[in-house]
Amino acid sequence: MAVLASLLLTLGGCEREERQTRTDPPVAAALDGVAVMPVGVGGRPPEVYAALGKPYRTNAYQLSQGKQLYEWFGCPSCHRDGQGGSGPSLIDGWWEYGPDLVSIYSSIRDGRPHGMPAFRNRLTNDQIWQLAGYIQVLGASSADTAAPGRSDRPQTRPAENRAPASIVPH
Template identity: 55%
Template sequence: MRALAPAVLAALAFAGCQRETRDFRTDPPVLAALDDVAPLPNRIGGAPPDVYVALGQPYQANAYALSEGKRLYDGMNCKGCHADGGGGTGPALLDGWWRYGPDIVSLYVTLRDGRPRGMPSYADKLNSEQLWQVAAYVQTIGSYRAATAATSRNDQMQSRPSENRGPARAPLTEPPSR
């Protein structure tokens, strides 16, 4: 009994060593299958690909994938229209109001195919995994829900609340008037 207690404590302590895993290499067949979304006819909402579910919906709860999404958000000049999420030429991403649905499949379809009135398609610029990473990041920009993963803070001065804080209780920016 006396020997058991330290063993249990040690096992508990070592359990804390488990870290988020990063998958760097996605096999090309998986990459192809990740593009297999089934959007509804109006292209808002729909079913994610089977492999996305089989992988355990890996992008929204993985800080590395979200950080990659953030890097691509900068690199693909999403800021050019959406600014730091506050919007400009394009709609705001911080106000909790999603023109084409808040779910990840809608965001994926938006990024892949573009939307009317200006949103371009990124299918020829990013592969399917990167599209999922950006979609997951864009979904968490506003953080209205508690999440177990987030990107790190910006090194520059913040123009909006950072991603790695508690969920917002009030709108971060004014929702658009309808």
């Protein structure tokens, strides 16, 4: 009986991660207020992003949504499941337009020269942020506590919550 009571207390103390399936329209519109540097690399996310608690990189539900969009929109066909192909590798974190979230967001939204199409007319702002958050986690050099769920297909790269081996100087 004591074991059952302690189990119930333990489960009662667990807090579920928030899953918001639809962002309020004014918030979604504000998420488009990205300040990109004139050269198209880097910038500042909209203030509402910080007010939301930066969910697109730290929330497992948002990362799972980004992973699903990555598959649905055929990103693996050019990026070879993150390892590179006709598009750059996404698992090394070294990208021509930078690994920061604003650069990734603007690359998806506006496209880039020499092959990266613009997705502004195919995805909502919220979906672009979800996809950008997932891609940033793919190229992260350190592990995060939040990660999307596993795919059912065979894996050709390390899981998103696994960080690449760090180089230790001798």
